[in-house]
Amino acid sequence: MHNQPHDHIVKSYDEEQRRLLDETLRMGEMAASQLEAALDVVQRRDDNAAARIIENDEAIDTLEQEISHDVMKLALRGPMARDLREILAAIRIASDIERIGDYAANVAKRSTALNLAPPLPQISGLQSIGKLAVQQLRDVLVAYRDNDVDAARAVRDRDADLDAAYTALFRELLTYMMEDARSITPCTHLLFMAKNIERIGDHATNIAENVWFLVRGNDELPPREKRDESNTVAP
Amino acid sequence: MHNQPHDHIVKSYDEEQRRLLDETLRMGEMAASQLEAALDVVQRRDDNAAARIIENDEAIDTLEQEISHDVMKLALRGPMARDLREILAAIRIASDIERIGDYAANVAKRSTALNLAPPLPQISGLQSIGKLAVQQLRDVLVAYRDNDVDAARAVRDRDADLDAAYTALFRELLTYMMEDARSITPCTHLLFMAKNIERIGDHATNIAENVWFLVRGNDELPPREKRDESNTVAP
Known part of the structure; x- marks a missing residue:
């Protein structure tokens, strides 16, 4: 009795699932554009654009709300294991993209300060x-679209480069602040x-891990390198 | 055909759902304890405990992995709308708790620096x-356990106090850094x-919103106050 669809006009399960993937990819592209726009307003010092x-x-x-709604509709049809992984991956990936959007908006917000x-x-x-992050996001969205675990794993591994670049910038900023108190804020x-x-x-790494989960189920991903050491920089 | 359970010994749906709730609550309590422990090591300057x-x-x-697995098992049974909301809420709440755990560990990590x-x-x-945050987390877990939307909404609204206290501390730290360059790192x-x-x-606020969604479905939560203004502090 749980498998009866509630809509009068019923789309095929595959059509609905395709729609879910398209929405999630579209959401991802919106977040990538937001991040690019945020980096641009930092450069141009443009408060209105921010x-x-x-x-x-x-x-x-x-x-994201729409995706949650579509996920509910699909799950109500009682999907099988692989289809269920599609659904779970979509909801998790949408949640990661939503956070990416928040971070992009936060970069824009702080630019005005x-x-x-x-x-x-x-x-x-x-x-x-910022450019590295935009690239990571775009690459992982392509990996998601193509169910490409190797590309997903490459994104996951390249996160170490972003962490290293972040740590270097972190140290540079601290040094600068020590040299000029007016620069602190x-x-x-x-x-x-x-x-x-x-x-x-x-x-982006989380999304990569979800692409892996989607394709490989609970097979473990090999461990990754971590290079964000900014939180142990000695005072 | 999707509703056939795969296990030889089949627990009732209700039993499995109860187990999912218990696991999520246990996970939440672990995160609350981790945060308390992290605050304690900051105070005692204890690297080993960190x-x-x-x-x-x-x-x-x-x-969190176990909860995802249990969610998959439950969703395979083709749940009805309210049951599906339980499942969706559990997976989202588990994801928020996982992040809270990460933040607590990060507090501990930075304490050693x-x-x-x-x-x-x-x-x-x-x-x-930190104590406000522990309280918010414990309160929202109780709200989740009891399906108490009023308690959940109260947690959501009290987040503004935490934001205000954070903004005050943020300003205080900036002033201190400007007065003494050695304190910058x-x-x-x-x-x-x-x-x-x-x-x-x-x-914790996200969890509160999920408790609302769980009980009320897609009824909208009234808008909330925001008081974290630290990202617009003028340089």
Whole structure:
């Protein structure tokens, strides 16, 4: 009795599942664009554009709600193991993308605080790690679309590069703050913006792990390298 | 055909669902204890205890895996709408608790970096927001156990207090850094530890929203107040 669909016009399970994948990919692309736009407003010091990015984050949140709704509808049909993994992967990946959107909006939000002080030279370092994060996100979305576990694993492994670049920027910012007390507040914003980007990398890694789970089920992924050492930098 | 259970000995759906709730609550209590332990090692400057907390985080991660597995088993039985909400809520709540565990471990990790410098007076501010966060987490777990939407909503609303306390501590730390350049590195660790705790509050809020969703379905929660203004502090 649980398998009766509730809609009058019933789409095939495959059609609904395809729709779920498309929505999730679209959500991912929105988050990637938001992150690019956020990096751009940091560079251009454009408060109005920053406000638009913050506003746009709502569209990503709305899409996550729609995906949750579609997941519920699909799960009500009582899917089999592989189909269920599709559903679970979609809901987890949507949740990671939602967080990425939040972090992108946060970068935009802090940019407006940065614009109250003179430009900082470390902005270029932020741009570099930001570009790495955008690439990681785009690559993992392609891996998800293509069910490509090797590409997913490559994304997961490249997160170490992003962590290393983040740690280097973190140290550079601390040194700069020690040399010039007036830079402390803007540099603190930059530290958090850099951390937001490093976290976006972690969420891209989560997505990669979900692509692995989707294709391979509970086979274990080989352990990964970790290189974010900023949280053990000696005072 | 999708409703055939795969196990030879079949537990009742209700028993399995009860087990899922119990596991999720146990996971939540583990995260609350980890956070308390992390706050304690910050106070006592105990590197060995910090290492144990970081290690213990694995148990929370393992429990999340088990919960995902149980969710899959339950979803394969083709649950009805309310049961499906239980399942979706459990998997989302487990994911929030997993993140809370990560943040607690991060607080412990950064404490060992802090211990290389003389103690900072702002530790007491960190303890205060930490205690608020522990309380929020414990309260929302009770709300989840009892399906208590009013309690969940109260937790959600109290997050504004945690945000306000975090913002105050953030400003205090910036001022301190400006007065004494030697404090910059340890204060930066404290800033991130405070941010971790503020994020734990956000995850408690997410859990509260899931309790609401579980009981009320897609009825909208009334909008909430936001008081974390640290990301717009002027340089």
